[in-house]
Amino acid sequence: MKSSDSQRATRPARAVTITEVATQAGVSTASVSRVLAGSRFVGSRMRERVLATVAKLDYHPNRLARDLRVGLRKVIGVIIPDLQNPFFPEVVHGVEAALYTAGYTLVLGHSGGLAERERTHLAVLRGEGVAGLILIPDSEREASYETLHSWDIPVVAVDRTPSGLEVDLVTSSNRVGAREATSHLLAHGYKTIALINGQKGVSVAQERLAGYQEALHAARVPLQEAFVIHSDFRQEGGRMAMCRLLDLPRPPRAAVVANNLMALGALQAIHERGLRIPDEVAIVGFDDMPWATSLRPPLTAVAQPAEEIGRTAAQLLLERLRSPGRLPRRVVLPTRLIIRASCGAHAPTGVEPVVVSAARKHGQTNKSVNSEYPAFKPPVPAGPGL
Amino acid sequence: MKSSDSQRATRPARAVTITEVATQAGVSTASVSRVLAGSRFVGSRMRERVLATVAKLDYHPNRLARDLRVGLRKVIGVIIPDLQNPFFPEVVHGVEAALYTAGYTLVLGHSGGLAERERTHLAVLRGEGVAGLILIPDSEREASYETLHSWDIPVVAVDRTPSGLEVDLVTSSNRVGAREATSHLLAHGYKTIALINGQKGVSVAQERLAGYQEALHAARVPLQEAFVIHSDFRQEGGRMAMCRLLDLPRPPRAAVVANNLMALGALQAIHERGLRIPDEVAIVGFDDMPWATSLRPPLTAVAQPAEEIGRTAAQLLLERLRSPGRLPRRVVLPTRLIIRASCGAHAPTGVEPVVVSAARKHGQTNKSVNSEYPAFKPPVPAGPGL
DNA sequence: ATGAAAGCGCTAACAA
């Protein structure tokens, strides 16, 4: 429209500025600014004139200029490690929802688990002057966030604990979740239960391992080293891990798999060998994903409130923006064991899964609610593993 | 560090500015700017001094100020309709990859299929002065992008055609994909094939319908109205659609399902009725998702190169940024029919799927490569539908 | 090779 269509410039056509509006309306830029800011100190005639001109010229205020002047940006940076793992987009979804409501804009950085990319994004976000940062730390090395120290903006970490960083943190009750998953299998008579876990260094993995150990310990079942495999949170990793388990002279009769992609891989491995679930191998996964119900048998899983995690993280950030000074908080959102059929339990109703337990918010551990379990008859598995 | 830790301000601590660096180094701001810009006209002593001071002060240039001054922003806006559907995050992943390489930053907006949200994001992005826009149009009403007309920046649409908008477009060969899926089923002897599709108004849905029709027509199989269901691209929609089909007096023996979430829903419905796949109902889905191989039977699907779609979109945008003026292009990326077992075909090797055909880039239609098919014996389904 | 100074578009004192 306003650009020379004949001889297109490389730069985008300069946009309408507040000055042009002011001139056209025959008022000062200050007045235009005031009208647009909704100041109470403007005459109604003035307001009309300005608004009309704004509409006529299709004026859009330049946020850059505004933010530069005011020294405040309503922009939040989000760094996530993996767009392939559906868990993270859901978290982002939650973040987005909260930010949108609060009028904040979201700048997304994808680290792909690469420390360097993460650093680059951090630098860019800093240059952009984002008001706050939601960080889902890279899975590899979770240290080296010294950069953040010299950078005085609120940060909230999600899902994984960045070492050496005192910030708000939102996670789900990984330990409890893993414990419940394991206990559930134990309650059904499984005695040889493997854990396919993520990288050793990652905090989620550590927590899930801890939960697994707790459950075994509580049931006085000795931990077998060979049954704990540290993989990489990805599908192929899960497949290989399960292969290794099945290659054991005395393979486990059940497995807890510590994330959704690895669970998929584990299932693959089991199918490839023609083994039946849960009769020959029982499975409890992590993350309740849309496909869980479409699998045969449907997948029992420890559900994490991904979206709520994101929303909570955003809210924490927004709060801290209002009142810095607060001490760092950690919010632990409850996981839920959703019992379907892959674990060898028969869900009472054909369709609806059984939901078991929940940790409570704000760092509390959840009490186990084993009493809520329907009294399943253990499958009494007979096979190599027993 | 530099903020008063005792009496935290609401605003973030003012960052180090170029002026401070200049003063500290005893040079002019212009020099600092030049050094940082990598100008050749700077003495080596100067450079050293500046660089040292920059490091000492931990100076990070303010991109806002820079961009305001220069009138150019290396920021691209991306608007996507649905973060729950794993297809879109993968597209974003591709976009991100390309943008990162080119040094661009990504601002993400989530419309959730809501026109108003989309408008809001558009306005914000405009205010942010993004250099370009990648738009995956809202599924509901794809019109009303008049806003974009008055806004003179390059836009590339992805996946769906925004009506009334002359912009670059990246899609996959939806028509061909749907045709191949349908033809494949026909080739295996299925004569009653349903299509579970997305909303009528959406361009992808239209294209997939067209492909479905083409295949039927080519095989001289009459189209049955009742077999074409327009759902909503979501899981529950797919489930209900499949339920409706199975409730038909003469239900179809096979179905093409036009996206991944709906396919999951359809499977659910089939399982709920205790029907066997593919013996009683054969299924070909859209989108080759990680879980396809973990389903039993593994899901035959029309794969879309989601990530490549995103990467291509970003590249198109970047190109146009360099040379506006160009005429709008549309790039059609090839789909691939990945044959597994849910369609009633037996993949030759136990594990590796058969990949059939591909449309070629840049708008060409792909030639069907039926010759590549191993000679499957049609399952000769005997049931109500035949 | 380096510095002085103008100005990007906007808001917020301060005046009037």
Add this chain to the structure above:
DNA sequence: TTGTTAGCGCTTTCAT
């Protein structure tokens, strides 16, 4: 109630 003006942090002529 409205206008004038300084200046946010940066780059970029234009001098020197």
